[in-house]
Amino acid sequence: MRDSASARRLIDPQTLDDPYPFYRELRQTAPVWQVPGTKIVVVTRHALLEEAARRVEDFSSHLTGVLYRSWNGTPARLTRDSLPVQALATADPPAHALHRNAVFPELVARKMSAMVPDIEQVTDACIGRLLAARSGDFMHLVANPLPMTVVSRLVGFKGSDIDRLLRAAFDSTAVVDGTMNLFQLLFCLVRSAMIQRWIGGQLRAASRDGSDILSAIRRSVDDGTLRTMEGRAILHILLAAGGESTTSLLGNAVRRLAEAPELQAMLRAQPERIPAFLEEVLRLESPFRYHLRSVPKDTRLGDVDIPRGATVLMFWSAGNRDPEVFDRADEIDLDRPRKHMTFGRGIHTCVGAPLARLEGAIVLRALLARTRDIALDASRPPAWVKSLQVRRHEHLTIRVTPA
Secondary structure (H helix, E strand, O other): OOOHHHHHHHOOHHHHHOOHHHHHHHHHHOOEEEOOOOOEEEEOOHHHHHHHHHOOOOOEOOOOEEEEEOOOOOEEEEEOOOOOOOOHHHOOOOHHHHHHHHHHHHHHHOOHHHHHHHHHHHHHHHHHHHHHHOEEEHHHHHHOHHHHHHHHHHHOOOOOOHHHHHHHHHHHHHOOOOOOOHHHHHHHHHHHHHHHHHHHHHHHHOOOOOOOHHHHHHHHHHOOOOOHHHHHHHHHHHHHHHHHHHHHHHHHHHHHHHOOHHHHHHHHHOHHHHHHHHHHHHHHOOOEOEEEEEOOOOEEEOOEEEOOOOEEEEEHHHHOOOOOOOOOOOOOOOOOOOOOOOOOOHHHOOOOHHHHHHHHHHHHHHHHHOEEEEEEOOOOOOEEOOOOOEOOEEEOEEEEEEO
8 A cells, every 4th residue: 555556546436436445455454544655644444533533632623734636646735734714623622612612502402303394394395396207316306405405594594595505515525525636626615715705794694683503603703702704614614514414315325225125115114214224324325434634743543653744534434334343334234333433523523413314314204105116217327426525426316106
C-alpha cells in the first residue's frame, strides 16, 4: 500500500462503485493508512475509529483541508490554516457545545412525533406520483425532494425552492467528496457559498418568537451566544447534512428491497421490523462514508505516526463492516445489536439522526403498504454518484405494482 497505484485506487471509479473489497484490504493490512505521497490518512478499523473519535484534542473536527483529484488521478489536498468560521460539525469544544445547544433543544422540544403529520403528508404525495406512473426514478420522485422538504419545514425556511435547496445541499457535500479536479472544486466552492446569502436573508427575517430552529438561532445571534456567520454556517450544515443523509438512506433501502423480494414480503407481513432493517441499511451503506478530521500536532494512532497538519478520513463505512465487531458483516441481520458508526461517534454524533430514522420508517411503511412488488428496472440499472464521501444513488429506476 505504498505506491501511487494504491493511492489512485482510493478514488478509482470502480472503487467508488464498490469500495468494500478495498476497505477489507485496508482493515487487514493497513487500518491506519497514509496515502502515499500525501498527508492524507485513512482509518478503517472500528476500534481505531472509536479511539480517534474520543481523542478530540488529537483529531480535531476543524475543517482545514478538502480533497480533490490531481492531474495523475491520485488524491490531493486543498488546505488552509483556518477558516473564517468553524460551526457545529466542524467545531471543537467549547464552541461545539454552544452550537449544538442552539439547535438540539429545538429538535427535542418539537419531539420528533410532532413532525409525523408533515412527513406523512409529503410521503403520501411523493409515493402517490410513483404509484400513478407505475415506474420511475425513485431518487427524483421520492428520495431527493422528500427529505429536503422536511428539513426546510423543520428549520423554518420561508418560501423555499426545494430544487434550489437540493442543489445547494449536493454542492456542499460535493466540496468534500474528493473526486473533482481542482477547477471543479473551486467552482463548487463558489456555488456552495452563494446559498449563504439566501440563508443570511432567512436568518435576518426570522422571528425571535418562533418555535423552529431558524428562530432559535436568530435568538442566539441576537443575544451574542453565536456570531452571525456561525448562525449561517450552522443552518447551511443542517440543510446539507439533513437532506443528504436521508436522501441516501431512502435510496439505499429501496435498492435493497428491490433486490430481495423475500425481504419485501417479510417486512410487509412484519412492518414492526422496518426500523431494524433501516439500521442494517445504515450500517451496510453509510450515507456518509467518512468525515474529516485535522491533526493539530504530531500524534499516533494504532502503530502509525501521524504528522501535524494531516487530514484524516474517518471511514465509518469501513468500520461498519469490521468482522471483529459484526458477525457475517456483509449480510443483513435484523436481530443484530446496533453498534454501527454511521452517524458518527462521541460529541459529534449527528443531531439529526432521529429525524433520518423517522423519515425512513415512515416512507418504507407507506411504500410497502401501498405496493405488492418493488423491482429494479432492468433497462436502466442503478447508478451511484461518483463520490468518495457520499453513498447516494444518482438514479434508481424501479417498477412498482400497487397493492
